[in-house]
Amino acid sequence: MRNRSGPPVSGDDFAFRERELRFAEQALLDGNSILLFGLRRIGKTSLLQELKRRLEADGRAWCCLVDVQDKESASEFFLELLDALPATAGQALGKWIGKARTLPNSLWSTLQKRVRKGSFGGAGIELDKDILDYWKPLADAVEKTVPGLDRPVVLLIDELPFFIENLHARGEDTALVKQVLATLRSWRHAGVPMALAGSISIDQLLEDLGVSNLVLNDVSRLELHPLPREEAREMLRRLATAKDLAGWDDTTIDAVLDRLDDWFPFFLQCAFHHLQHEEPGDGFRLEEIFARHIEPDLQRSFFAQFDDRLTRRFPEKERKAAEQVLNLMARGEPPSLAIGQIKKIASPHVVDLTGLVRRLEVQQFIRPVAGKPGHYEFPFRLVRRWRQARGGA
Numbered sequence: 001m002r003n004r005s006g007p008p009v010s011g012d013d014f015a016f017r018e019r020e021l022r023f024a025e026q027a028l029l030d031g032n033s034i035l036l037f038g039l040r041r042i043g044k045t046s047l048l049q050e051l052k053r054r055l056e057a058d059g060r061a062w063c064c065l066v067d068v069q070d071k072e073s074a075s076e077f078f079l080e081l082l083d084a085l086p087a088t089a090g091q092a093l094g095k096w097i098g099k100a101r102t103l104p105n106s107l108w109s110t111l112q113k114r115v116r117k118g119s120f121g122g123a124g125i126e127l128d129k130d131i132l133d134y135w136k137p138l139a140d141a142v143e144k145t146v147p148g149l150d151r152p153v154v155l156l157i158d159e160l161p162f163f164i165e166n167l168h169a170r171g172e173d174t175a176l177v178k179q180v181l182a183t184l185r186s187w188r189h190a191g192v193p194m195a196l197a198g199s200i201s202i203d204q205l206l207e208d209l210g211v212s213n214l215v216l217n218d219v220s221r222l223e224l225h226p227l228p229r230e231e232a233r234e235m236l237r238r239l240a241t242a243k244d245l246a247g248w249d250d251t252t253i254d255a256v257l258d259r260l261d262d263w264f265p266f267f268l269q270c271a272f273h274h275l276q277h278e279e280p281g282d283g284f285r286l287e288e289i290f291a292r293h294i295e296p297d298l299q300r301s302f303f304a305q306f307d308d309r310l311t312r313r314f315p316e317k318e319r320k321a322a323e324q325v326l327n328l329m330a331r332g333e334p335p336s337l338a339i340g341q342i343k344k345i346a347s348p349h350v351v352d353l354t355g356l357v358r359r360l361e362v363q364q365f366i367r368p369v370a371g372k373p374g375h376y377e378f379p380f381r382l383v384r385r386w387r388q389a390r391g392g393a
């Protein structure tokens with residue numbers, strides 16, 4: 001296993017997540033769909049890549065993995081999906097379109113050329129209009145042909161909420177957002193299972209745009225948590241072994257784990273990246289390297305993300321209340337709050353308590369304490385550290 005703390009990983013570089021992989025594989029092969037949302041850097045894209053690798057390795061499915069973060073229009077989005085389909089799907093689509101005569105042949109041949117060249121960055125005004133005008137017959141063609149192919153086709157769509165935000169930012173009507181999501185839903189029902197992933201909550205986004213989440217009520221949710229200690233240990237062991245670092249015994253590994261806030265693979269990769277040149281033993285400069293390099297690195301990756309979530313995803317009034325709730329929670333020992341305490345903070349701000357708690361939960365700033373109804377805590381230790389750095393000390 002290589003030390004990779006940048007791009008998404010798969011194959012030999014991908015570790016664990018066996019439960020999540022099996023859950024996703026089973027769901028998709030049964031024709032069901034899943035949602036995978038969570039903070040940045042926790043391994044969503046890696047999981048999609050590994051899913052694709054596993055499902056295709058033994059021919060169980062054909063996976064179309066697309067990242068739609070930069071797609072600016074509904075037609076670019078559509079073309080990206082078409083391009084990711086296997087060649088057999090292209091042939092079946094062409095045949096169906098020829099027979100159904102529901103859209104001009106010239107449009108289909110233009111689409112095919114574009115798709116084959118992979119040159120649809122900026123689909124072009126004419127094509128844009130054509131695809132929107134013929135959206136329904138095009139979507140129908142996919143629905144009528146793709147589920148009947150000799151191998152199941154699975155769509156893995158990464159960063160879907162960003163694409164929806166792009167549409168909104170361009171001033172598109174929410175009707176278009178609904179149309180895109182309704183098409184995906186209709187494909188799912190016709191037998192095209194999919195995994196939809198992203199780093200911002202799609203539920204909140206749809207709610208804020210006034211789009212009913214009925215378009216998503218047929219999918220089950222998958223969450224990525226930090227690794228359990230034994231797996232975190234094993235991952236560091238593997239990284240050290242790959243670099244022939246004999247000095248990395250269990251004592252060293254435990255010392256590293258104890259200093260890390262959360263054990264997401266990315267955190268482990270990041271710590272190892274900075275520590276691999278040090279010689280474990282008496283002179284192991286663990287404290288110093290954590291303070292000088294590892295913590296600042298992780299904080300750079302995550303604190304800006306948390307700040308951004310708080311400023312962009314909360315309406316002004318709720319934001320003030322949210323900050324106070326998080327600050328009070330950060331000061332607590334243990335760092336948790338009862339709903340009554342949250343209510344006390346919320347009422348002077350005249351915000352709706354249920355709405356505030358839900359938004360805090362959806363944005364992954366708090367979660368219910370297991371087995372203690374009416375109590376909330378931070379989902380990750382890094383969130384508390386962030387709040388402390390922002391005045392909740």
Ligand SMILES: Nc1ncnc2c1ncn2[C@@H]1O[C@H](COP(=O)(O)OP(=O)(O)OP(=O)(O)O)[C@@H](O)[C@H]1O
Binds near residue numbers: 014040
């Ligand atoms: N299962 C894993 N095994 C090993 N490393 C992993 C694993 N999952 C994630 N990583 C590490 O975490 C980093 C981030 O992973 P990835 O890009 O998949 O996250 P992401 O959730 O898609 O992030 P973003 O929201 O920024 O797109 C990778 O570069 C890799 O170092």
Ligand SMILES: [Mg+2]
Binds near residue numbers: 008045046158
């Ligand atoms: Mg990603």
